[in-house]
Amino acid sequence: MHKWSRRRAHLFLLISLFTIILLSTFLSNHNSKTIHSSTDHPPSFPTHTTTSNSSLFSPNQWLPGGPGWSRACSAPRSYRPRRDGAAAQRKWWKERSLDGNCDLFSGRWVYDERLYPLYNESECPWMSDQLACRKHGRPEEQYKHWRWQPHGCHLKRWNALEMLEKLRGKRLMFVGDSLNRGQWISMVCLLQSVIPADKKSMSPNAALTIFKMEEYNATVEFYWAPLLVESNSDDPVNHRLDDRIILPDKLLKHASQWENADILVFNSYLWWRSGPKIKLLWSREDLICEEADGLDAMTLAMETWANWVSSRADPRRQRVFFVTMSPTHLWSREWNPGSEGNCYQETTPINIEGYWGSGSDLDTMRMVDNVLNSLGSKATVINITQLSEYRKDGHPSIYRKFWETISPEQLSNPASYSDCIHWCLPGVPDVWNELLFNLL
Ligand SMILES: *[C@@H]1O[C@H](CO)[C@@H](O)[C@H](O)[C@H]1NC(C)=O
Ligand SMILES: *[C@@H]1O[C@H](CO)[C@@H](O)[C@H](O)[C@H]1NC(C)=O
Ligand SMILES: *[C@@H]1O[C@H](CO)[C@@H](O)[C@H](O)[C@H]1NC(C)=O
Ligand SMILES: *[C@@H]1O[C@H](CO)[C@@H](O)[C@H](O)[C@H]1NC(C)=O
Numbered sequence: 001m002h003k004w005s006r007r008r009a010h011l012f013l014l015i016s017l018f019t020i021i022l023l024s025t026f027l028s029n030h031n032s033k034t035i036h037s038s039t040d041h042p043p044s045f046p047t048h049t050t051t052s053n054s055s056l057f058s059p060n061q062w063l064p065g066g067p068g069w070s071r072a073c074s075a076p077r078s079y080r081p082r083r084d085g086a087a088a089q090r091k092w093w094k095e096r097s098l099d100g101n102c103d104l105f106s107g108r109w110v111y112d113e114r115l116y117p118l119y120n121e122s123e124c125p126w127m128s129d130q131l132a133c134r135k136h137g138r139p140e141e142q143y144k145h146w147r148w149q150p151h152g153c154h155l156k157r158w159n160a161l162e163m164l165e166k167l168r169g170k171r172l173m174f175v176g177d178s179l180n181r182g183q184w185i186s187m188v189c190l191l192q193s194v195i196p197a198d199k200k201s202m203s204p205n206a207a208l209t210i211f212k213m214e215e216y217n218a219t220v221e222f223y224w225a226p227l228l229v230e231s232n233s234d235d236p237v238n239h240r241l242d243d244r245i246i247l248p249d250k251l252l253k254h255a256s257q258w259e260n261a262d263i264l265v266f267n268s269y270l271w272w273r274s275g276p277k278i279k280l281l282w283s284r285e286d287l288i289c290e291e292a293d294g295l296d297a298m299t300l301a302m303e304t305w306a307n308w309v310s311s312r313a314d315p316r317r318q319r320v321f322f323v324t325m326s327p328t329h330l331w332s333r334e335w336n337p338g339s340e341g342n343c344y345q346e347t348t349p350i351n352i353e354g355y356w357g358s359g360s361d362l363d364t365m366r367m368v369d370n371v372l373n374s375l376g377s378k379a380t381v382i383n384i385t386q387l388s389e390y391r392k393d394g395h396p397s398i399y400r401k402f403w404e405t406i407s408p409e410q411l412s413n414p415a416s417y418s419d420c421i422h423w424c425l426p427g428v429p430d431v432w433n434e435l436l437f438n439l440l
Contacts, residue, residue: 072245072281072287072289073279073281073289074289075289076277076279076280076289076290076291077289077290077291078290078291078292079280079290079291079292079296079297081292081296081299102150102151102152102153103150103151103152104150104153104155104435104438104439105150105383105384105386105387105435106150106151106386107148107149107150107151107387108149108151108351108390109146109147109148109149109349109387109390109391110146110147110148110149111145111146111147112145112146112147113145115147115157116144116145116146116147116426117144117145117426117427117430118158118190118426118430118434119189119190119193119426119430120426121133121134121135121425121426122134122135123193124188124189124192124193124425125192126185126188126192126202126211127185127189127425128182128185128425129400129401130178130182130396130400130401130419130422131182131185131396131400131422131423131424131425131427132400132401132424132425133396133399133400133424133425133427134399134424136396136399136400136401137398137399138396138397138399138424140347142347142348142393143347143391143393143394143424143427144424144426144427146349146391146431148387148431148434148435155434155435155438156434156437156438157434158190158430158433158434158437159437160190160191160193160194161194162437163190163191163437163440164191164194164195164213164216164218166437166440167191167213167216167218167220167263168216168217168218169216169217169218170218170219170262170263171218171219171221171260171261171262171263172187172218172219172220172221172261172262172263172265173219173220173221173222173223173258173261173263173265174187174220174221174222174223174265174267175222175223175225175228175254175258175264175265175266175267176224176225176226176228176265176266176267176268176323177224177226177267177268177269177270177271178226178422179267179269179270179323179326179421179422179423180222180265180266180267180323181222181224182422182423182425182429183265183267183323183429183432184220184221184222185425186425186426186429186430186433187220187436188202188211188220189425189426190430190433191220192211195213195215199213199214199215200213200214201214205236206236207223207224207234207235207236207257208221208222208223208224208257209221209223221261223254223257223258224236225251225254225268226239226268226271227244227246227268227271227301228254228266228268228301228302228304228305229246229247229248229249229250229251229254229300229304229305230246230247230250230251230253230254231244231245231246231247232244232246233271234253234254241271241274241275242275242276243276243279244271244275244278244279245278245279245280245281246278246279246280246281246297246300246301247280247281247282247283248280248281248282248297248300248301248304249282249283249300249304250283250304251304251305251308255308255312259312261318262317262318262319263318263319263321263440264313264318264319264320264321265321265322265323265382265436266305266320266321266322266323267322267323267324267326268298268301268302269298269324269325269326269364270325270326270328270421272294272295272297272298272301272364273294273359273361274294277291277292277293278291278292278293278294278297279291280292280297280300295361295363295364298364298367299367299371302367302368303371305371306371306374306375306379309378309379310374310375310378313378315377315378319380319440320375320378320379320380321379321380321381321382321436321439322368322372322379322380322381322382323382323384323432324365324368324381324383324384324385325361325364325365325368325385326384326385326388326421326423327357327359327360327385327388327389328357328359328420328421329342329343329346329357329359329392329395329420330342330343330359330420331357331358332346332392334357334358335350335352335355335357335392341415342397342415342418342420343392343393343395343397343418343420344397344398344414344415344418344420345397346392346393346395346397347393348393349390349391349392349393349394350389350390350391350392351390354386355389355390356386356389357389360385360389365385368381380439382432382435382436382439384432384435387431388423388428388432391423391427391428394423394424394427394428395418395419395421395422395423395424396418396419396422396423396424397414397418397419397420398414398417398418398419399424400419402417
């Protein structure tokens with residue numbers, strides 16, 4: 001810690017660098033030791049007409065890390081957004097899918113030791129070591145005791161039995177990245193306590209992981225698809241953030257997994273935010289490879305996703321939710337000018353109404369807003385961004401399991417390896433699920 005005061009500028013740079021590297025490691029190697037890959041099938045690659053080079057289409061080429069991806073994309077050209085107005089062609093709906101006039105997403109955090117947390121970390125058998133902060137030594141427990149209080153109305157309090165009735169005979173599926181997986185684990189922990197041990201089970205970890213509740217003939221599932229469309233990051237274990245290649249117009253392989261779910265909760269954001277440009281592999285005429293910045297690439301993926309929701313989801317049978325970007329707290333100077341840390345050692349929420357950190361990109365929010373608007377009542381937003389922005393205290397920081405080795409140098413400066421991306425459980429994602437409960 002004594003180094004902290006010396007050579008500040010230098011350190012600042014170093015920490016910036018660290019943070020970027022950390023962001024990549026957290027997002028790409030989470031739980032790598034606990035998840036056993038049983039899903040080495042290749043992505044469903046464009047069935048193709050014009051190219052004569054069939055060696056590229058042997059399935060082995062397209063295994064995660066296989067040579068096909070990078071070979072096909074060795075000399076990308078720059079992507080120029082083609083605003084084809086697919087969103088504009090869909091009907092525009094003005095009103096949002098919120099009940100009445102109350103905006104559930106605008107409010108404040110209230111400290112409530114009596115009613116929160118909603119479950120006990122150590123009593124949830126499926127708690128993740130990435131999120132079990134108390135178990136990994138977090139010294140204080142305030143982060144568990146915050147209740148979300150919307151301005152102007154009350155959130156219906158979480159009730160596991162009522163939620164189970166809503167889920168009876170249904171499949172609830174979370175689809176997305178590790179943040180969405182955190183919300184899924186939260187949901188499992190929220191529900192599992194009222195189910196007898198012999199009436200619940202979890203399938204082995206894979207791209208699709210399923211929690212079954214026998215008496216209700218219901219499941220709560222998680223499907224790994226961090227970029228929504230098909231990509232070389234679709235293996236839940238073997239993926240790298242720094243060489244992302246997506247098939248911007250393909251998601252049928254993913255959709256075949258989720259199309260029969262009754263309630264779908266999607267997210268996607270952080271995987272578009274860091275690292276070098278993202279390569280786009282188009283399947284149109286030939287193998288055309290372009291590269292784009294994260295926002296352009298995410299826009300393409302969201303459009304493809306929205307086309308699926310608009311044309312294939314059945315509004316009479318299915319509910320589709322989209323969870324907005326999960327904020328990060330990588331720079332304490334944003335809420336505490338002059339300081340040089342991150343979320344490490346933060347124990348209280350930010351109480352500046354409307355606080356917005358640099359990690360939550362406004363252009364992305366506008367794009368998501370447009371895409372969701374174009375879907376009207378076919379998709380419902382769970383707008384977690386603002387409420388989670390306040391919770392600089394909600395991240396694991398150093399109180400989680402790290403699968404990679406932490407060097408002595410890092411240990412001497414805990415902020416340098418703090419996870420300020422994911423969220424402790426019990427904690428913030430429980431509230432995201434309370435919002436889902438209120439919207440169902
Ligand atoms: C197929 O691709 C390989 C590797 O890119 C290349 O060496 C070969 O010439 C190609 N063959 C044809 C017929 O295009
Ligand atoms: C949570 O579980 C632990 C271990 O079973 C127990 O010691 C603790 O009292 C429990 N806390 C609550 C709030 O139920
Ligand atoms: C259980 O739920 C599935 C859908 O998830 C449904 O197809 C099936 O008929 C249900 N079985 C019973 C016994 O209700
Ligand atoms: C989410 O809420 C913010 C304000 O907190 C708003 O600016 C944004 O448009 C909302 N996004 C969506 C997709 O509803």
